[in-house]
Amino acid sequence: DQQVKQNSPSLSVQEGRISILNCDYTNSMFDYFLWYKKYPAEGPTFLISISSIKDKNEDGRFTVFLNKSAKHLSLHIVPSQPGDSAVYFCAAIREGNTGKLIFGQGTTLQVKP
Amino acid sequence: GAGVSQSPSNKVTEKGKDVELRCDPISGHTALYWYRQSLGQGLEFLIYFQGNSAPDKSGLPSDRFSAERTGGSVSTLTIQRTQQEDSAVYLCASSFGLGSNSKYEQYFGPGTRLTVT
Numbered sequence: 001d002q003q004v005k006q007n008s009p010s011l012s013v014q015e016g017r018i019s020i021l022n023c024d025y026t027n028s029m030f031d032y033f034l035w036y037k038k039y040p041a042e043g044p045t046f047l048i049s050i051s052s053i054k055d056k057n058e059d060g061r062f063t064v065f066l067n068k069s070a071k072h073l074s075l076h077i078v079p080s081q082p083g084d085s086a087v088y089f090c091a092a093i094r095e096g097n098t099g100k101l102i103f104g105q106g107t108t109l110q111v112k113p
Numbered sequence: 114g115a116g117v118s119q120s121p122s123n124k125v126t127e128k129g130k131d132v133e134l135r136c137d138p139i140s141g142h143t144a145l146y147w148y149r150q151s152l153g154q155g156l157e158f159l160i161y162f163q164g165n166s167a168p169d170k171s172g173l174p175s176d177r178f179s180a181e182r183t184g185g186s187v188s189t190l191t192i193q194r195t196q197q198e199d200s201a202v203y204l205c206a207s208s209f210g211l212g213s214n215s216k217y218e219q220y221f222g223p224g225t226r227l228t229v230t
Contacts, residue, residue, distance in 0.1 A: 004155075006155075032217055034218070036221075042223055042224075043206070043221030043223050043224055044156070044204070044221045045220075045221070046218045046219070046220065049217065049218065089155060093217055099144055099146065099161055099163065099210070099217065099219070100146075100158045100161055100169065100171075101156075101158065101217070101219065102158070103148075103155040103157075105153075105155040106155055
């Protein structure tokens with residue numbers, strides 16, 4: 001049972017445009033969400049997070065939006081840069097849980113110059 | 114400071130052999146996690162250590178998998194009698210643990226790519 005789903009395995013965007021990566025979850029008990037970025041042969045690196053008490057969190061070019069009623073979150077990257085090309089994973093956790101993150105399958109973003 | 118380190122970076126082993134994978138977490142991090150990523154899949158939780166508490170082993174796929182954390186620092190993941198389906202990238206992560214404001218931000222090592230032939 002995939003509790004966190006990233007239905008788009010890949011996304012291609014032109015440099016300078018907006019990249020929108022989507023994530024859906026099924027467990028309504030999740031109340032904290034994170035995005036990680038992964039380059040080949042490296043471990044994932046933390047990018048941005050959001051608590052369920054918020055609907056938006058912004059950090060530079062990266063903004064995460066959370067729609068609790070739809071159980072949906074998205075990561076916006078504006079403007080997209082070639083160095084943003086990587087695999088992006090969303091992850092979810094239940095507050096106070098043991099720290100076990102539940103990850104989506106990942107979306108490969110390619111930003112073309 | 115130094116990040117999470119893992120060794121070896123690559124391991125090729127024959128089916129039926131045992132393997133040990135090592136993780137050195139970030140100094141000061143009390144929580145340590147093991148995940149694995151099979152080809153084309155997301156990260157699958159395996160086991161979690163928090164301080165001196167009993168580990169959360171709920172993600173271990175079979176009793177061939179075990180892990181220990183000595184002295185609250187270095188961790189070893191052991192896979193006995195390896196099978197081809199064990200082939201994956203095994204990732205270790207650490208964090209400040211549940212008492213921290215950034216408790217959910219896990220810092221990952223580069224992983225160990227295990228290939229069972």
